[in-house]
Amino acid sequence: xxxxxxxxxxxxxxxxxxxxxxxxxxxxxxxxxxxxxxxxxxxxxxxxxxxxxxxxxxxxxxxxxxxxxxxxxxxxxxxxxxxxxxxxxxxxxxxxxxxxxxxxxxxxxxxxxxxxxxxxxxxxxxxxxxxxxxxxxxxxxxxxxxxxxxxxxxxxxxxxxxxxxxxxxxxxxxxxxxxxxxxxxxxxxxxxxxxxxxxxxxxxxxxxxxxxxxxxxxxxxxxxxxxxxxxxxxxxxxxxxxxxxxxxxxxxxxxxxxxxxxxxxxxxxxxxxxxxxxxxxxxxxxxxxxxxxxxxxxxxxxxxxxxxxxxxxxxxxxxxxxxxxxxxxxxxxxxxxxxxxxxxxxxxxxxxxxxxxxxxxxxxxxxxxxxxxxxxxxxxxxxxxxxxxxxxxxxxxxxxxxxxxxxxxxxxxxxxxxxxxxxxxxxxxxxxxxxxxxxxxxxxxxxxxxxxxxxxxxxxxxxxxxxxxxxxxxxxxxxxxxxxxxxxxxxxxxxxxxxxxxxxxxxxxxxxxxxxxxxxxxxxxxxxxxxxxxxxxxxxxxxxxxxxxxxxxxxxxxxxxxxxxxxxxxxxxxxxxxxxxxxxxxxxxxxxxxxxxxxxxxxxxxxxxxxxxxxxxxxxxxxxxxxxxxxxxxxxxxxxxxxxxxxxxxxxxxxxxxxxxxxxxxxxxxxxxxxxxxxxxxxxxxxxxxxxxxxxxxxxxxxxxxxxxxxxxxxxxxxxxxxxxxxxxxxxxxxxxxxxxxxxxxxxxxxxxxxxxxxxxxxxxxxxxxxxxxxxxxxxxxxxxxxxxxxxxxxxxxxxxxxxxxxxxxxxxxxxxxx
Numbered sequence: 001x002x003x004x005x006x007x008x009x010x011x012x013x014x015x016x017x018x019x020x021x022x023x024x025x026x027x028x029x030x031x032x033x034x035x036x037x038x039x040x041x042x043x044x045x046x047x048x049x050x051x052x053x054x055x056x057x058x059x060x061x062x063x064x065x066x067x068x069x070x071x072x073x074x075x076x077x078x079x080x081x082x083x084x085x086x087x088x089x090x091x092x093x094x095x096x097x098x099x100x101x102x103x104x105x106x107x108x109x110x111x112x113x114x115x116x117x118x119x120x121x122x123x124x125x126x127x128x129x130x131x132x133x134x135x136x137x138x139x140x141x142x143x144x145x146x147x148x149x150x151x152x153x154x155x156x157x158x159x160x161x162x163x164x165x166x167x168x169x170x171x172x173x174x175x176x177x178x179x180x181x182x183x184x185x186x187x188x189x190x191x192x193x194x195x196x197x198x199x200x201x202x203x204x205x206x207x208x209x210x211x212x213x214x215x216x217x218x219x220x221x222x223x224x225x226x227x228x229x230x231x232x233x234x235x236x237x238x239x240x241x242x243x244x245x246x247x248x249x250x251x252x253x254x255x256x257x258x259x260x261x262x263x264x265x266x267x268x269x270x271x272x273x274x275x276x277x278x279x280x281x282x283x284x285x286x287x288x289x290x291x292x293x294x295x296x297x298x299x300x301x302x303x304x305x306x307x308x309x310x311x312x313x314x315x316x317x318x319x320x321x322x323x324x325x326x327x328x329x330x331x332x333x334x335x336x337x338x339x340x341x342x343x344x345x346x347x348x349x350x351x352x353x354x355x356x357x358x359x360x361x362x363x364x365x366x367x368x369x370x371x372x373x374x375x376x377x378x379x380x381x382x383x384x385x386x387x388x389x390x391x392x393x394x395x396x397x398x399x400x401x402x403x404x405x406x407x408x409x410x411x412x413x414x415x416x417x418x419x420x421x422x423x424x425x426x427x428x429x430x431x432x433x434x435x436x437x438x439x440x441x442x443x444x445x446x447x448x449x450x451x452x453x454x455x456x457x458x459x460x461x462x463x464x465x466x467x468x469x470x471x472x473x474x475x476x477x478x479x480x481x482x483x484x485x486x487x488x489x490x491x492x493x494x495x496x497x498x499x500x501x502x503x504x505x506x507x508x509x510x511x512x513x514x515x516x517x518x519x520x521x522x523x524x525x526x527x528x529x530x531x532x533x534x535x536x537x538x539x540x541x542x543x544x545x546x547x548x549x550x551x552x553x554x555x556x557x558x559x560x561x562x563x564x565x566x567x568x569x570x571x572x573x574x575x576x577x578x579x580x581x582x583x584x585x586x587x588x589x590x591x592x593x594x595x596x597x598x599x600x601x602x603x604x605x606x607x608x609x610x611x612x613x614x615x616x617x618x619x620x621x622x623x624x625x626x627x628x629x630x631x632x633x634x635x636x637x638x639x640x641x642x643x644x645x646x647x648x649x650x651x652x653x654x655x656x657x658x659x660x661x662x663x664x665x666x667x668x669x670x671x672x673x674x675x676x677x678x679x680x681x682x683x684x685x686x687x688x689x690x691x692x693x694x695x696x697x698x699x700x701x702x703x704x705x706x707x708x709x710x711x712x713x714x715x716x717x718x719x720x721x722x723x724x725x726x727x728x729x730x731x732x733x734x735x736x737x738x739x740x741x742x743x744x745x746x747x748x749x750x751x752x753x754x755x756x757x758x759x760x761x762x763x764x765x766x767x768x769x770x771x772x773x774x775x776x777x778x779x780x781x782x783x784x785x786x787x788x789x790x791x792x793x794x795x796x797x798x799x800x801x802x803x804x805x806x807x808x809x810x811x812x813x814x815x816x817x818x819x
Contacts, residue, residue, distance in 0.1 A: 210257025
């Protein structure tokens with residue numbers, strides 16, 4: 001280890017200020033920096049150089065996605081990053097964004113200040129990232145020798161620290177001797193160097209200390225290890241590399257060294273892998289400080305253990321291999337995972353529970369146990385999968401699981417529950433104070449900030465989720481697919497759900513309903529509480545395309561899958577630009593909108609076209625700026641039987657793929673296309689006479705409906721008339737109240753009549769109401785005996801003052817429909 005210190009602790013730098021009483025001493029403090037030399041088996045980065053204050057920190061060249069630097073520090077420090085080979089820095093980012101760290105650039109150097117130890121991810125000029133793993137300064141580093149300390153390089157152990165030979169026997173003998181120490185916890189001291197090691201069994205009252213610069217290296221050769229289980233999905237043998245003796249108590253791994261799983265080599269060359277750290281059947285286990293890298297399987301897998309603490313946990317895995325989870329807490333209780341960074345293709349932070357028939361748990365001691373009282377705190381997650389997750393294993397109950405004060409740097413799903421396997425019940429799961437910076441990956445056709453789902457994938461029947469709390473979430477990127485809140489059935493459902501202070505992209509205020517959170521893939525859950533303010537969900541329009549016949553230009557999956565109401569199935573086209581899909585509504589109806597739920601493969605340039613014969617098509621909407629996600633499209637009501645998405649330019653290298661293609665309009669709604677006249681009318685971007693029958697039943701931005709605009713300070717009469725163009729047989733009028741925030745049911749008249757006429761001169765009253773209560777967010781339907789009429793008029797004779805509008809008197813409707 002090369003340890004360099006820059007400090008002025010206990011020393012004084014005197015600045016003499018001349019004055020009446022003479023010189024005044026001023027004490028100046030600087031950071032303490034501990035840098036560890038570059039281990040001989042690693043190479044230096046060719047992309048980045050790093051200095052912290054005046055100390056040069058080695059940067060390890062790692063993967064095509066990121067390099068990393070590891071050191072310890074205390075106090076504030078200035079960090080200088082050199083972008084090697086770059087003439088200048090044109091762009092950079094520093095995460096976590098919540099730290100609000102800003103830098104200055106000069107040539108190819110980026111400089112910024114941190115107030116203390118932090119884990120950071122920096123990108124410069126679009127190159128691979130630099131992960132800066134700045135640990136807190138060590139306060140518990142032991143002496144390298146002495147009573148109760150067993151240095152593996154000293155006699156009688158004489159471990160090979162060059163990496164040329166195996167050090168397994170030497171280290172295990174030191175562990176055994178430390179376990180026999182009677183003066184407390186024996187310490188196994190591993191100095192700087194390279195140690196190739198086979199399986200190491202940790203025993204009660206043993207602390208394994210890895211000095212900065214020490215590397216424990218997995219060989220990747222199966223003959224060096226005991227096979228503990230077989231990963232069925234990969235047909236791969238897996239070993240527990242560093243594991244606890246069953247029943248062990250008071251075990252610790254700490255220091256600033258590296259534990260290298262050598263997973264890329266092991267899996268690709270020998271189809272072999274390790275669980276790197278396996279506290280199993282143990283109590284009072286502590287992990288603090290060593291860097292874990294390149295796991296070939298789930299890296300840290302506590303199982304059937306209790307009272308575990310993981311601090312300063314750095315798990316740096318790769319993105320070019322799978323099944324390399326960070327820490328999976330399995331069937332354990334009272335677990336704290338605090339202050340860490342987890343990177344890898346698979347989930348960095350999860351809880352799971354299995355049974356004795358699952359491949360991973362076949363060799364676990366004892367019987368299956370629940371998961372309870374697990375806290376993940378102050379973490380950073382970068383993954384292709386879930387940032388923070390419960391599941392997929394749910395074969396035993398789980399309770400009181402909390403993820404808090406953490407950051408999703410990037411993921412395909414920010415936070416969630418994936419209750420995929422088993423019938424266990426999940427109770428009291430909380431996601432609190434999570435900053436979701438990016439959702440740029442797509443996995444399992446999903447790219448969203450939140451997904452809570454019960455799937456019953458193993459056919460056992462599924463379980464329940466009871467008490468789900470999602471609070472203080474800053475969503476900087478919501479992804480491109482729908483958020484999910486979906487139980488498996490009416491009995492295997494999600495209940496007691498609270499979303500509190502969830503701020504979505506582009507908003508400075510919390511979302512007020514699930515629609516604003518883009519959580520639209522919903523089923524089998526109880527009513528949701530949304531805080532601090534909740535408004536009604538938008539009235540869902542009837543999807544005219546549901547389960548209707550469909551035809552597409554190409555595709556390996558049936559086009560009907562985009563019209564089945566199932567967000568788990570989809571149609572996808574061939575990988576060419578000119579592709580299309582259309583639905584046959586069965587007969588001509590007035591259509592006025594469509595909603596496209598894109599999978600990852602979306603259309604950049606496309607048109608919505610309509611036809612009455614399936615041959616001659618008319619554009620009703622066109623875009624050249626499609627960006628995926630959900631496209632909610634409105635257009636002028638048009639009579640059509642067929643509705644088509646006609647793609648002309650893909651947004652990805654793939655084709656076009658739609659989870660769902662919904663079509664909106666009116667079947668039998670004779671108000672569509674009717675002329676409108678009124679005694680008065682607000683005409684602006686939100687309100688207007690034409691918006692009283694535009695097919696939008698909810699008061700949304702750009703289409704609030706119609707509102708009168710006369711004699712606002714006094715009660716008076718207002719009316720609105722619809723001309724259907726010719727006489728029709730009608731028997732019902734539906735009035736949709738306003739339902740925008742703070743105005744649900746406002747401006748709906750207290751006393752009113754509905755009249756009909758064939759000539760706009762002679763009127764017949766078919767509905768009369770007095771003292772009508774203010775409605776909620778629901779259609780108000782008024783049926784009457786069938787009459788022949790061309791005109792329908794609503795007369796408001798006693799208007800309702802609106803306290804949200806200075807008690808002004810208006811009559812307003814979000815929509816009027818006639819049948």
